[in-house]
Amino acid sequence: MAITSQPSSDGQELTIVIQGRFDFAAYQEFRNAYERVSSSPQRYVVDLKGTTYLDSSALGMLLLLRDHAGGDSAQISLLNCNPDVRKILAISNFEQLFKIT
Template sequence: MAITSVPSADGQELTIVVQGRFDFGAHQEFRDAYERIEITPKRYVIDLKGATYLDSSALGMLLLLRDHAGGEHAQIRLTQCSPDVRKILSISNFEQLFQIS
């Protein structure tokens, strides 16, 4: 599991790239990706192109990010989801909480 965060040049957006299994083992690394940065982004992009697996703890981590980013007013996009990951997000009704593309 590798999680990296990349801020935009203007600091308005933070992209978090998830590689491999997105499960409880990634909890601290995922939190560090958005809590231990020097900017306060207005938007977040979670790039799931490299995510091979996603479980209920990963869904919980996304909800924690949403709370951290402003709850209902948070601007978070989940991008490049594989069909399997998209299915899990759909079953969990996450399209009502996040923008999924």
């Protein structure tokens, strides 16, 4: 598992890339990815292209990111979900809270 984050050149968007399993073992690394950035992004992108597994703790971490980003006014996109990950997000009604593409 590897989690990296990259702010856009203008600092308005933060992209977080998750590789491998997204579970409780990723908790601190995921938090660091958005809390330890020098800018205050307006938008967040979580790229799940390399994510092979997602569990309930990962769903909780996404909710913590949403709270950090402003709650109901947060702009967070979940990109490149494989069919298994997309199914878990759909069952959890996360399309109500995040933009999933």
